[in-house]
Amino acid sequence: MSHEKSQSKYLNWTNILFFTINTSVSVVGTILLLMYGTIHSATWILAIITWFLFGMGGITVGYHRLFSHKTFKAKAPVRFILLLFGAGAFEGSALEWCTDHRDHHRYTDTDKDPYSIKGGFWYAHIGWIFTLDPSTRNYDNVKDLQDDWMCRFQHRFFVPIAILMAYLIPIAITCLWGSFWEGLLIAGLRIAALQQFTFCINSVCHMFGEKTYSTKQSARDNWFTALLTFGEGYHNFHHQFPLDYRNALRFYQFDPSKWTIYTLRCLGLASDLKRVSTAKRLRYKMQFDFNQIKAMKSNIGELVQPLYDKVSSQLLHIESLETAIKQLKKQNPFSANGKLSQYQAALSEKNQQLKAAHYELKYFIKSWNQVLANALRLNRKTALLDGVS
Template sequence: MDASNTALRPSDGPAGQAPDAKRPIDWVNLTTIAVVHLLGAAGIWWVAAVQFSWATVGLAIFWYLMCGFAITGGYHRLFAHKAYKANWLLTAIHLFFGAASVQNTALKWSADHRVHHAHSDTDKDPYSVTKGFWWAHIGWVLRGGREVDLGLVKDLEKNALVRFQHRHYILLAVLSGAVVPMLIGLAWGDPIGALLFAGFTRLVLQWHATFSVNSFAHLIGSRPYDPESTARDSWIVALMTFGEGYHNYHHKFPSDYRNGVRWWQFDPTKWVVWSFSKVGITSDLRRAVNAEKYKLATALKKAQEAAAAAAANASATASAASAAASEAASNAARAAKAATSAPAPGPSL
């Protein structure tokens, strides 16, 4: 996904530019992220030491799943890449739980992500891994001095639900991410646990799952479709992110509604979108053509490079052996010459 992320808001600055380590710290984002992590730790303490409730744990898991799908299936594949179409109800659900994910509005998230794909691995990439693991994972969120170019998402602004979420994002984030879980927790007498564990502990885990697409999925794994990209296919990241870990494929074919294209590859987002298409909730699922052709071409290129390297090594070895043989022959010739030119021993007395 690769997936992009912003905490609460982007900072001001030149549109379309990626931040770097020289830009000022965004104290709003830094403070928000720090406080959320502290409250997330408090959630673990509450469940472990104060009041354990299976209902609270179940709510946290449900909220994690819904928010995770809102990012992968909604923000990423539906809005940023328009890989499929969804009816108004699913769109509204994506926007509600997307706000609970506290990764900015669908408009700003998608704009950043489109820049990431258009300028991947360059200075214009907002979260380029070429600036290091920490920068790609979370460092870019903590620096200010730039703004999101909403001119890149004019198509999304036509959607009234997307515009509504954009205008009322902070309110929706607080309601969906904290207030609603707390109110649900009242049903079994654990509103504080629901707020802390389903609200903040869940959010910390979800943030780092999303962050991992920008960091780990650009450093660990294979590159079967595009060996020039830093994006990699990682089943480990896929497990953490509802299928977003097949990132090399995604960067080569970003408009495909799938990330894991094989039936056995773990991509629950793909399975949900496909299943919804059978009952009319989603439609116009886009699929890449000739994907296997690119994979075979990459494999052939790697084989050719390996063969060339082997030939070069063999040539170097042969040259070294020839040089050694020549030197040995030369040494032998010098030894023979020295032996024949040596004076004969005189008579013994």
């Protein structure tokens, strides 16, 4: 495949020198400028704006949720602009970024994972970039993107586009208030910070945080990294449901990228927003909770098994009804012996069944949450007594 651990014997001096020089010069230069000069407030505002545009627009919404996972469709102008913003983040072309990321999801925590946490925190964070041999990329998993002329264009002319977006345009803007060096240093500082924030998803979110939907892989939810990456921190959810355009579900969870995509749809610039069904998500969540209960020292797992089976069966029933409704909607309304009324009756019946199933599910879920809370409370008491004894 395109990534093997043998790449650790290779040193990518282009990446090493760029990261080292850009980071050191921008950090030291900015400090010196603050000590012996001044940085206009307009320059800081420009840095924040480009951080949002290139970080949220280019990487999170563009490279990640649109091009890597295809969680939604976007109009051509939006796709083109997101590719420009992505180049401005200086994290490689869309083809490079997406082939690595798709391999990461397909081979998570294995030797074929390009930034596997099994290689250690440093390797997952940035070490893999320093040891990346570009010749190991074969792009077999991004042929769909290679068919897109915009992605091909951005890949072919990535360096000049990236320099234009990341450096030249910000410098040109700061020159309007007579400050070339402010534009250069703040642009470099923004690039360095944005790269480190992105890399935290590969390192921090695979080592620190909580697992909420699956323990089969190292991905974890980390609310702090979500603040730095425009919602990408809820990583356990993302690895379990990678085709969902959202990374966070709760109102208090920070995911502005989700709302950006939703806004694009409201403006007619995006469509086909994919989201995991509530029934499927709850089924995975319940399975995760039940596995936690079974791992406890007490025999609570045996006691709650009947309720777990009942709720799981109800969730599967809801999923089957949702699938049946989708299939009906795809049919020709006049296919039922040429009668529209029969089609409408069949669709109405399925919708009524689904509504009733959801109504019944509410009580099942309420009972399950009570059982889970009691089980966790009992487990804490048991652990406390064991510690005392």
